Amino acid sequence: xxxxxxxxxxxxxxxxxxxxxxxxxxxxxxxxxxxxxxxxxxxxxxxxxxxxxxxxxxxxxxxxxxxxxxxxxxxxxxxxxxxxxxxxxxxxxxxxxxxxxxxxxxxxxxxxxxxxxxxxxxxxx
Amino acid sequence: xxxxxxxxxxxxxxxxxxxxxxxxxxxxxxxxxxxxxxxxxxxxxxxxxxxxxxxxxxxxxxxxxxxxxxxxxxxxxxxxxxxxxxxxxxxxxxxxxxxxxxxxxxxxxxxxxxxxxxxxxxxxx
Numbered sequence: 001x002x003x004x005x006x007x008x009x010x011x012x013x014x015x016x017x018x019x020x021x022x023x024x025x026x027x028x029x030x031x032x033x034x035x036x037x038x039x040x041x042x043x044x045x046x047x048x049x050x051x052x053x054x055x056x057x058x059x060x061x062x063x064x065x066x067x068x069x070x071x072x073x074x075x076x077x078x079x080x081x082x083x084x085x086x087x088x089x090x091x092x093x094x095x096x097x098x099x100x101x102x103x104x105x106x107x108x109x110x111x112x113x114x115x116x117x118x119x120x121x122x123x124x125x
Numbered sequence: 126x127x128x129x130x131x132x133x134x135x136x137x138x139x140x141x142x143x144x145x146x147x148x149x150x151x152x153x154x155x156x157x158x159x160x161x162x163x164x165x166x167x168x169x170x171x172x173x174x175x176x177x178x179x180x181x182x183x184x185x186x187x188x189x190x191x192x193x194x195x196x197x198x199x200x201x202x203x204x205x206x207x208x209x210x211x212x213x214x215x216x217x218x219x220x221x222x223x224x225x226x227x228x229x230x231x232x233x234x235x236x237x238x239x240x241x242x243x244x245x246x247x248x249x250x
Contacts, residue, residue: 039181046184050175056164059171063191070185 017109019081026104027084034096035077042069085109089116142234144206151229152209159221160202167194210234214241 019027049062078087091097092113102110144152174187203212216222217238227235 039184043178043181043184046187047175047178050172050187053168053172056168059164059168059191060195062171062175063188063195066184066188066191070188 016082017106019084020106023105023109026102027081027088028079030088030091030097030101031077031079031084033101034091035073037096038073042066042073085112086116088113090120092117093120141207142231144209145231148230148234151227152206152213153204155213155216155222155226156202156204156209158226159216160198162221163198167191167198210237211241213238215245218242218245 046062046066049058049065053059053062076087076090088097088102089112092099092102093116099110102113105113171187171191174183174190178184178187201212201215213222213227214237217224217227218241224235227238230238
């Protein structure tokens, strides 16, 4: 493809920011921290639900809870650099990460992350 | 359809035994007893698995266990009179019912139930 190709502007990743080596380390750490926190929550809740099972219906409620949480976590934790600003924006909105966890990312990325968190907050309001 | 219809012998339920009122009571009770026993086993096992969860993988193992058991129980406990002899045969083979639980069914049904239990035992050997 030459510089004058008519398709040049439609290349889908042209506006994606690049992630420096140090930003990748920060992103990976923050991602793992949030995922770890969320999984610990699910473990605690599952143990509590199991402990309280009395009836078969409680059993299938636990199964359904686990299935829903697994699917939600699979969807939410998408470690593609093209998706990370949305992922972190959601985690910020949900209070699973704070700005300190993201400290060291460049200001444009932080702005985009905050902006998505704000959008989710307003959307939920 | 007349008595001389060529399809007469292919009517699928013509050889199904009928279930008397008292047999239906016995069947319903035995069915509920076995299902109750099996569900209590799953509840105990789920509580134990939940109690032992350490890692996220243990969580999804519990989910998978519950899903598999739910599907298996759905398949196994089929309260259609056309299916009951196979259902009871399997429960007898699995030791979830004993002959005493089925006492009062007519001898032809008991023979068919024992025969299916024996088939399963030989098939598994």
